[in-house]
Amino acid sequence: MKLGNFINNKLLPFFVALSGAKKGSWRAEKTFIFLQSLVMIPVKRIRGSRRNSRFVEKQYDELSGLYIRDNYYEGRLRYSVVDGDVKEISSIENAGMIRQEIKEILEQYKFKSILEVGVGELTSMENIYKNFGPDIDCYGIDLSLNRLHHGLAEYSKRHKIVPTVAKANAIKLPFPDNSFDLVYTRHTLEQMPLIYQQALDEIIRVSKKQIILFEPSFELGSLAQKVKMLNTDYVKGIPSYINANDTVQLDEMYLMKNSANPLNHTACYKLQLKNPCIREHSPVQFVCPQSKSPLLKKDGYYFSEGSSSAYPIIERIPVLDYDYSVGISEPNP
Numbered sequence: 001m002k003l004g005n006f007i008n009n010k011l012l013p014f015f016v017a018l019s020g021a022k023k024g025s026w027r028a029e030k031t032f033i034f035l036q037s038l039v040m041i042p043v044k045r046i047r048g049s050r051r052n053s054r055f056v057e058k059q060y061d062e063l064s065g066l067y068i069r070d071n072y073y074e075g076r077l078r079y080s081v082v083d084g085d086v087k088e089i090s091s092i093e094n095a096g097m098i099r100q101e102i103k104e105i106l107e108q109y110k111f112k113s114i115l116e117v118g119v120g121e122l123t124s125m126e127n128i129y130k131n132f133g134p135d136i137d138c139y140g141i142d143l144s145l146n147r148l149h150h151g152l153a154e155y156s157k158r159h160k161i162v163p164t165v166a167k168a169n170a171i172k173l174p175f176p177d178n179s180f181d182l183v184y185t186r187h188t189l190e191q192m193p194l195i196y197q198q199a200l201d202e203i204i205r206v207s208k209k210q211i212i213l214f215e216p217s218f219e220l221g222s223l224a225q226k227v228k229m230l231n232t233d234y235v236k237g238i239p240s241y242i243n244a245n246d247t248v249q250l251d252e253m254y255l256m257k258n259s260a261n262p263l264n265h266t267a268c269y270k271l272q273l274k275n276p277c278i279r280e281h282s283p284v285q286f287v288c289p290q291s292k293s294p295l296l297k298k299d300g301y302y303f304s305e306g307s308s309s310a311y312p313i314i315e316r317i318p319v320l321d322y323d324y325s326v327g328i329s330e331p332n333p
Contacts (some may be wrong), residue, residue, distance in 0.1 A: 037231035111181035118188025122151035138163035172289035174320035178277035209276035217267035
């Protein structure tokens with residue numbers, strides 16, 4: 001038996017049983033994850049394992065369709081945060097409660113355009129359009145092209161109008177400055193322990209006024225959550241970075257009443273720009289993520305004269321990720 005299997009299948013269950021936790025209970029599950037994290041943290045640190053964009057993109061490409069299934073079709077029982085308590089509940093029912101809480105938060109804002117950074121399979125965006133559309137301009141970007149592909153297919157079953165989406169990296173958003181009335185994330189920055197500051201800078205750049213982050217909070221989390229987040233290499237330091245930023249202020253930060261994972265408990269961060277942009281609403285156009293220059297749509301791709309780059313369009317989805325661009329220049333007439 002390999003060492004990892006021995007630890008997970010023999011050693012850790014033995015110590016969980018010693019703790020007196022009933023098999024199958026939330027206490028048993030939490031104790032197992034806590035002990036497992038304590039074992040793995042030094043192992044990963046010695047190996048130098050860190051969460052980066054390539055790892056996250058590959059991981060979510062392989063998981064594509066999972067969120068649609070868990071949110072809409074095949075509810076699975078899981079321990080979740082339900083009205084502030086930990087309960088075993090169907091993933092479909094829990095997802096509905098999370099969407100309702102997000103709706104109640106967004107009702108406090110006025111917006112005609114909205115961007116989700118890390119839109120995934122569009123499950124959150126679909127709920128926003130259902131509750132605030134059809135006059136809201138909805139935009140989304142995600143690192144995973146495959147998740148966007150699955151998400152658009154499902155979204156199209158439910159609505160005639162689909163949001164404007166692109167595969168892009170959050171640290172190089174393909175939009176002009178001050179483009180959106182409201183920008184939000186949902187468990188997106190958690191995946192960026194090394195670059196979340198760059199992503200936040202970009203989110204602030206493209207926002208006109210309001211930003212909401214639905215992200216797990218290391219600072220507000222329990223000891224067990226802190227240990228698990230250290231093991232999974234999730235982000236920490238969001239509040240301190242915001243408070244040190246001269247362009248934005250943190251109005252409120254609190255743990256949400258409903259969350260999918262009690263050891264990855266979502267917090268709501270409400271931000272606003274200190275100098276908001278007052279500008280009439282107009283459709284937002286894509287720009288080159290590298291040069292921020294306008295893009296010209298051609299046959300099957302977008303062209304940026306500013307960076308001499310071509311960005312392919314795959315399954316109606318622009319791939320506006322500079323790492324996937326192709327160098328190209330216009331020939332002389």
